[in-house]
Amino acid sequence: MTGDQVKGKGFRGALNYNLEKVNKGVAKWLDTSFAQHDERTIMDEVKMIRVLRPNLAKYFYHTSVNFPPHENLKDDQMLTIAKDYLEAMGFDQHQYAIFRHFDADHPHMHILVNRIGYDGTVLSDSKDYQRSEQIIRKLEKQYGLTEVISSRQAKERAMTKNELEMMKHTDEPSVKMKLQVTIKNILNQKPIAEQFISQLKAQGINALFNQASTGFVSGISYGYEGMQFKGAHLGNAYKWQAVKNAINYEQERDRTAIYQANVRTRANQSERTGQSTSTGATERTIADTKVTAGNRNDVQQGTGKLQDQIGKANRNNIKAAQPVGEHSGQPIISNKKHRGERGADLSIQQSGRQQMVNSAILGGNLIGNLLGVDNNAGDMDQNAVNQFKRKKRCRYRP
Template sequence: MIAKTSIGRSFKGCCAYNMQKVEMGQGQVLLSQGVRDYELRAMVADFTRQAKMNPELTRSVWHTAISFDPQDEARLQLKPELMNQVASEYLKGMGLDQSQYVVIQHQDTAHSHFHIIANRVASNGQSISDSHNYNRSEKLLREIEQKHSLTLMKEQGYRLSLEHLPERDRHRLEMRNEVRQSLERSTTSAELKADLAQRGIEVIVNRDQAGKARGLSFERVSQTDNGEEIKVAFKGSKLHQSLSLCHIQEQLLENGHKRALELSQQRELAKAQELTISLQNEEKRLKKGRGLSM
């Protein structure tokens, strides 16, 4: 994802641009808090009224536009609530959830994106810091990308570096990258298949005449440089030797052991916390009992 943030003085212009998209049927309000999101004049009045709680903060308009990578379009179509989740987590991560805001999705471009308009004057009258907002925003976006398995920014740059390659070689390297990502976060073959399916990649098990699995292939419908749809398919071992059937099975088993260990450690930590709380409660009860006996 890519985010562009600007800090300004006037809510009117920023709100007008985004609400115009809604009125023209080229956008929709996804989320809002503390403002009337159905009418431009009322929205501006609500923002302005709260901004006056902190007149020393002259640049109270926070505007961020967040764009998704084209490779995430299929997931956004299958799971439309994903955009709301990303917006909510970004608002919370930047501290904007403590104030008024409106999130508006634009639908006038090929790539999905939304705009956040927020008040830097929080609901308690305090200022929401814009210090180092670029670095904080970039760090937060990378965390959100990983959490929701969205295309990482470094991979977007990686794809751009492949543009000079022949189409089939580019498709091969892109698919290898995506299969590796899915394999890193999967512990079973079912998880791997489901994760890749969200990216439009189908896992095919190649079997011999006796029905025994001998290898894997990965297929997807892609587009040529001319915009024509084609089916792209590669054997796992042709993507990379680490993506052959036996290596994938070994990696899934290792991932499963790691996850089981993490869950065990979490359960032990929870038990320790419960025991600590229980002992503290017992100590309080005993102290209270001694006080009554006096």
């Protein structure tokens, strides 16, 4: 099994995504804590719990659990695994919804959870990616499922979606794959550290070591074709801890060679930066780095498509939503002198500004809307939240 996780500020986008799949007949409900299966009832129940923690930004948790194609589990088996997963993650007193999807070549399910519990406590998200992976490994053994190598055990990082697409267009291996193959061949020769550096350089790879003033080295990264990769981005076999055990390395003997390698690499980086600025290639460099340097999804085992797919389901709500109020988007100017009139006028200004902000949010990108606040102003009892905040401020007023 693999897990692809998303945390955000809005429940509605992910809910609509799954409900749309159900309406199209490519998904089904497995279980839920909500009284009914319609959007309005679910959002009403969510806001009742959310008001307990109105200042919590990311209260929403969503994960897709994916199984290999040959493990076509029955609904009750998948539901049992889902509930065990929720309990092990600590979501045993939280609102949830579980869907099974049939729109891919492998069985998978989507789990939506409110991080705010029924008693108002919030489940910590500290190291939740690592915890999720550990739980999935245990569930594989418990139910006799195909065991997947964990990200900690994997010696090489798999290609990302962007790298696969690039390979299709260029019909060439990705830069990361080239690096992995080249470095692996050099390491298999078991060279001394100075030879390792020179052989990398001969292949166009500039090594950059994290070297302290004492000569101690704690990390390594590789520069290749204008891009920089940390060892961890290539895989565990390319981290310094593994590299120094694969080569003949002595700290005192090799500290000068490593220092000189760092000087050359930094000089090349400075030269490349200057050329990029003068030729207008900065945007390309930034784009390549985003594709290859790795991101949080590299740590996860998921497909990385979850956010994009959910964002599409929220498009109709974004287009349909409109600013409310005659002052929306218009600045309010007043010359009234009376204190009461000025106070009322200030309130109108604040209302206008708030509606302008809401309008800006609605016009943002899809992912921003998905992970932003829920679009419809009726999703949450705002009056209750405002009253809660006013009481909290009055409590500390001298």
